[in-house]
Amino acid sequence: MGDGAAINHALPTRHVAAANHAVRMELPLADRADFEDARRGFVAALSPAVVRGTAGRVVWDMGSYAFLDEECPEPVNPSLWRQAQLNAIHGLFEVVPGIYQVRGMDLSNMTIVEGREGVLVIDPLICAETAAAALALYRAHRGERGVTGLLYTHSHVDHFGGALGVIEAEDAAAGGRAPGAPQADGGTGPAEGVATGRRSGDPGEDAGRVPVLAPEGFMEHAISENVYAGTAMARRAAYMFGTGLERGPHGQVGAGLGMTVSNGTVGIVPPTIEIARTGQEETIDGIRMVFQMTPGSEAPAEMNFLFPDHRALCIAENATHNLHNIITPRGALVRDARIWSRYLGEAIDLFGEHTDALFAGHQWPRWGRERIVGYLAQQRDLYGYLHDQTLRLLNKGYVGGEIAEMLELPAGLAREWHCREYYGTVSHNVKGIYQRYMGWFDGNPAHLWPHPPEQAAARYVRAIGGAEAVLEEGRRAFEEGDYRWVAELMSHAVFADPSDRAARDLEAQALEQLAYGAENPIWRNFFLSGARELREDVRERGATPPPAMIGQLTSEQLFDVLAIRVDGPRAGGLRLCFNWVFTDLGERHLLTLSNGVLIHTADREDPDADATVLVERSALNELFAGTTPMPELLQAGRLRVEGDGAKLGELLGLLDAPDPAFAIVTP
Numbered sequence: 029m030g031d032g033a034a035i036n037h038a039l040p041t042r043h044v045a046a047a048n049h050a051v052r053m054e055l056p057l058a059d060r061a062d063f064e065d066a067r068r069g070f071v072a073a074l075s076p077a078v079v080r081g082t083a084g085r086v087v088w089d090m091g092s093y094a095f096l097d098e099e100c101p102e103p104v105n106p107s108l109w110r111q112a113q114l115n116a117i118h119g120l121f122e123v124v125p126g127i128y129q130v131r132g133m134d135l136s137n138m139t140i141v142e143g144r145e146g147v148l149v150i151d152p153l154i155c156a157e158t159a160a161a162a163l164a165l166y167r168a169h170r171g172e173r174g175v176t177g178l179l180y181t182h183s184h185v186d187h188f189g190g191a192l193g194v195i196e197a198e199d200a201a202a203g204g205r206a207p208g209a210p211q212a213d214g215g216t217g218p219a220e221g222v223a224t225g226r227r228s229g230d231p232g233e234d235a236g237r238v239p240v241l242a243p244e245g246f247m248e249h250a251i252s253e254n255v256y257a258g259t260a261m262a263r264r265a266a267y268m269f270g271t272g273l274e275r276g277p278h279g280q281v282g283a284g285l286g287m288t289v290s291n292g293t294v295g296i297v298p299p300t301i302e303i304a305r306t307g308q309e310e311t312i313d314g315i316r317m318v319f320q321m322t323p324g325s326e327a328p329a330e331m332n333f334l335f336p337d338h339r340a341l342c343i344a345e346n347a348t349h350n351l352h353n354i355i356t357p358r359g360a361l362v363r364d365a366r367i368w369s370r371y372l373g374e375a376i377d378l379f380g381e382h383t384d385a386l387f388a389g390h391q392w393p394r395w396g397r398e399r400i401v402g403y404l405a406q407q408r409d410l411y412g413y414l415h416d417q418t419l420r421l422l423n424k425g426y427v428g429g430e431i432a433e434m435l436e437l438p439a440g441l442a443r444e445w446h447c448r449e450y451y452g453t454v455s456h457n458v459k460g461i462y463q464r465y466m467g468w469f470d471g472n473p474a475h476l477w478p479h480p481p482e483q484a485a486a487r488y489v490r491a492i493g494g495a496e497a498v499l500e501e502g503r504r505a506f507e508e509g510d511y512r513w514v515a516e517l518m519s520h521a522v523f524a525d526p527s528d529r530a531a532r533d534l535e536a537q538a539l540e541q542l543a544y545g546a547e548n549p550i551w552r553n554f555f556l557s558g559a560r561e562l563r564e565d566v567r568e569r570g571a572t573p574p575p576a577m578i579g580q581l582t583s584e585q586l587f588d589v590l591a592i593r594v595d596g597p598r599a600g601g602l603r604l605c606f607n608w609v610f611t612d613l614g615e616r617h618l619l620t621l622s623n624g625v626l627i628h629t630a631d632r633e634d635p636d637a638d639a640t641v642l643v644e645r646s647a648l649n650e651l652f653a654g655t656t657p658m659p660e661l662l663q664a665g666r667l668r669v670e671g672d673g674a675k676l677g678e679l680l681g682l683l684d685a686p687d688p689a690f691a692i693v694t695p
């Protein structure tokens with residue numbers, strides 16, 4: 029953050045200070061059991077805990093969180109401070125003999141299980157740089173063991189993005205047991221530096237290769253979840269993780285699940301062994317595992333698994349030391365709290381008797397059968413309660429915004445640290461559950477067709493008596509400590525006139541107070557990111573999709589991405605038709621434009637098409653990733669057009685670029 033940020037940080041007002049004080053009095057802060065768990069089995073830490081990428085760029089820096097050693101400062105909710113301190117405990121830890129974790133070297137954990145010949149790596153963090161550093165930390169203390177297996181617990185990037193930091197793409201075994209995996213059906217082309225398009229089932233090819241395990245549907249979801257709405261999600265993720273904020277008592281103090289996200293090189297190695305069935309067993313390098321499928325819980329493709337010989341259970345991200353997100357504020361499809369709860373119950377039934385240690389893809393483990401089963405039962409009840417009670421209340425006619433204020437967790441859950449709102453909140457999760465069943469509309473016809481934000485804002489400001497009157501009411505409410513109302517009111521003033529500095533500043537002040545009082549770190553990051561953009565007139569860009577991920581899009585997904593970019597109003601009257609030939613894959617696709625919609629059909633061609641495009645799929649990946657421009661591809665002969673080349677130019681001219689830095693707090 030620039031120097032401008034250092035100027036006059038506000039302190040909490042008396043309202044927020046009193047609320048934070050009440051939290052301090054109310055919570056059993058003397059209970060240090062989590063700290064004991066978080067430090068148990070400590071082997072060593074990287075010092076300094078800084079990971080650099082190409083050209084020395086810092087991709088991870090735990091030193092920036094050294095301020096957490098202090099007592100909780102005034103501008104932070106004490107409950108959040110405690111969680112941040114726990115997540116800041118980093119290094120290599122022994123979970124049980126033979127199972128190690130590297131924690132605090134990315135948002136997520138890397139788990140390393142020692143086998144006969146080498147190690148099974150579970151969840152290789154977000155980027156190759158942190159993953160390689162984590163594995164190196166392990167090896168420095170446990171010896172130079174090779175990677176004999178890789179496993180992804182689920183399809184979120186913080187659990188696979190660093191795969192290329194622990195194995196080479198060529199080392200992934202072509203296991204021939206992954207019928208749904210893209211490399212087996214030829215649906216996905218090779219990407220630069222990522223897995224090859226090797227077909228499965230070639231005997232003799234596997235010698236010395238590394239099996240890569242993942243739950244059924246992994247590739248599809250890993251790639252698709254962030255593709256179609258990727259730009260918008262990334263922009264909002266920058267708010268959620270506070271990537272533009274300074275770290276410190278007035279800024280970012282973590283992300284609940286961990287400290288923050290690393291920003292190195294993201295890649296993927298497609299799985300070679302698909303886990304599809306609860307009860308399925310696999311043995312990798314002598315390490316036995318029994319799986320439980322949990323699709324549609326925390327992620328669309330996810331699984332828990334037991335190491336029966338270690339009496340250790342990996343619960344993936346289905347139970348963490350926080351209330352998780354049913355709907356994530358960065359934006360995503362809403363998750364199913366009901367089935368999430370059911371899976372946790374099933375995990376207890378399947379594995380409870382056989383588990384003495386529990387670990388997950390985030391945060392610290394838990395030991396002792398009773399403590400583990402009790403914890404899983406409370407997590408089961410947490411999601412079940414939110415689901416059932418939201419449904420009970422919506423069937424009485426309450427809407428999401430009302431239920432969010434009414435619903436409180438029962439005492440047996442509310443007093444547990446791991447049920448607290450360090451990632452999800454009851455408030456936004458309830459709205460997510462409402463949305464899953466009922467949609468955005470609350471049934472009130474007055475809300476069926478309201479004016480959009482700017483138009484509504486102008487009308488509110490006029491109705492209240494002009495910008496000065498709005499400001500006056502805002503200042504009055506600020507004095508009273510009603511920051512939620514100040515934020516809403518001043519947002520109308522800003523949307524009516526974004527050049528109104530007084531309105532922007534008052535909104536920023538209100539957001540800042542909301543942040544200082546927030547137990548939830550991602551709410552805090554949202555509030556502070558909004559305040560910063562209002563004050564400094566900057567916009568934090570979202571991350572662009574890494575080239576390696578574009579390379580893994582199926583052809584259908586690639587054409588979908590193209591279709592999503594077509595500027596409908598300009599394309600509306602045109603009719604275009606192209607045959608596409610992916611020369612390196614031998615694939616043919618028909619692409620037609622009609623009524624502003626780009627329709628894609630595989631294995632089809634039209635002799636009357638305007639043109640035929642002959643292109644290497646890998647060249648197209650580079651074009652999409654923005655690494656190689658069109659003229660260069662044409663010149664190199666990697667893209668050729670037969671027929672009316674001008675028509676292809678016409679189509680490309682209709683593509684509209686997404687905006688990775690779109691406005692959020694201003695119109």
Ligand SMILES: [Zn+2]
Pocket residue numbers: 136184186187345389390
């Ligand atoms: Zn995760």
